[in-house]
Amino acid sequence: MSLRSSFARLLRKQAGSTLQLQKPAHSVALIGAPFSRGQKRRGVDHGPAAIRNAGLTERLSGLGCRVYDFGDLSFTQVPNDELYNNLVKYPRSVGLASQVLADAVSGAVAAGHSCVTMGGDHSLALGSISGHTRQCPHLCVIWVDAHADINTPLTTQSGNLHGQPVSFLLRELQDKMPLLPGFSWLKPCLSASDIVYIGLRDVDPAEHYILKNYDIQYYSMRDIDRLGIQKVMERTFEQLMSRGQRPIHLSFDIDAFDPSLAPATGTPVLGGLTYREGMYITEEIHSTGLLSAVDLVEVNPLLGASQEEVNATASLAVDVLATCFGHTREGAHTVFDELPTPNSPDESDSEEQVRI
Ligand SMILES: [Mn+2]
Numbered sequence: 541m542s543l544r545s546s547f548a549r550l551l552r553k554q555a556g557s558t559l560q561l562q563k564p565a566h567s568v569a570l571i572g573a574p575f576s577r578g579q580k581r582r583g584v585d586h587g588p589a590a591i592r593n594a595g596l597t598e599r600l601s602g603l604g605c606r607v608y609d610f611g612d613l614s615f616t617q618v619p620n621d622e623l624y625n626n627l628v629k630y631p632r633s634v635g636l637a638s639q640v641l642a643d644a645v646s647g648a649v650a651a652g653h654s655c656v657t658m659g660g661d662h663s664l665a666l667g668s669i670s671g672h673t674r675q676c677p678h679l680c681v682i683w684v685d686a687h688a689d690i691n692t693p694l695t696t697q698s699g700n701l702h703g704q705p706v707s708f709l710l711r712e713l714q715d716k717m718p719l720l721p722g723f724s725w726l727k728p729c730l731s732a733s734d735i736v737y738i739g740l741r742d743v744d745p746a747e748h749y750i751l752k753n754y755d756i757q758y759y760s761m762r763d764i765d766r767l768g769i770q771k772v773m774e775r776t777f778e779q780l781m782s783r784g785q786r787p788i789h790l791s792f793d794i795d796a797f798d799p800s801l802a803p804a805t806g807t808p809v810l811g812g813l814t815y816r817e818g819m820y821i822t823e824e825i826h827s828t829g830l831l832s833a834v835d836l837v838e839v840n841p842l843l844g845a846s847q848e849e850v851n852a853t854a855s856l857a858v859d860v861l862a863t864c865f866g867h868t869r870e871g872a873h874t875v876f877d878e879l880p881t882p883n884s885p886d887e888s889d890s891e892e893q894v895r896i
Pocket of ligand 1: 662685686687689702793
């Protein structure tokens with residue numbers, strides 16, 4: 541290639557990259573929340589490390605995101621954290637951890653980042669959503685999960701708080717909620733019409749009562765079978781955006797996927813989302829341009845039967861997050877602006893001469 545044409549190409553490249561900078565690139569904050577006291581299985585506090593090791597930062601950077609990894613939050617042990625009502629486990633620890641996370645998420649969103657919280661168990665979502673609503677009071681929530689996580693402390697059978705976070709957030713449920721030690725800071729910040737569930741297939745009787753009686757929108761796996769994931773997403777957005785566009789908080793429990801895809805998790809349930817359904821959900825959420833914060837929870841590297849199972853689950857989490865921030869299965873050319881052309885005739889001639 542002649543010096544002049546390579547210079548011209550360099551100039552074009554620079555012009556292209558200047559244009560790139562003018563496009564709004566995602567600025568993504570990563571927050572590790574290694575917390576496990578909302579459930580009883582050991583290991584979910586290693587979720588953030590597993591997701592990082594599966595290459596999250598590299599994937600997001602490769603999509604053109606500016607990534608700011610704020611590391612892991614540290615959660616102080618609360619001594620003598622006794623059962624509430626002889627049943628609900630670690631209320632003070634969950635309350636305090638969620639309070640710490642709420643401050644972190646609120647700070648990240650206030651600084652202009654899209655905020656990714658890597659769990660940890662799903663009890664953390666009461667913190668991340670509370671923190672997010674401080675900055676975006678009109679946000680809506682898409683909760684992708686095998687479970688509804690909407691038991692109250694008075695209806696739970698397991699006593700695990702990772703099955704209860706939504707009940708603390710909903711204004712309509714407050715007259716049914718006792719005050720738990722460690723939760724006095726928390727204010728309910730969502731209405732029943734602000735949340736849509738996708739992927740449900742293991743719902744307790746009291747949870748089903750709440751979903752029906754408080755008119756909460758949900759798409760179970762049966763609904764996905766019946767309607768198809770495309771219709772489900774269309775209806776989800778119709779419901780949440782009926783009075784105008786607003787920021788989205790995606791709370792994604794890895795157990796929404798079928799256990800064949802995400803085996804390393806605490807409460808797997810057969811018959812979950814396919815890979816394609818999961819990617820479609822996050823592609824559609826990305827393309828709204830309204831995604832403001834994501835929780836990716838319940839990856840538990842101690843629960844895979846093999847290292848392959850752990851790796852598969854963590855890679856799946858990375859795929860979910862990459863798709864949230866712009867990876868598409870059809871490909872994209874955001875970091876590519878021109879096809880190379882064959883050499884000009886006189887250059888070919890000179891190459892010919894060199895070969896001779
Ligand atoms: Mn969950």
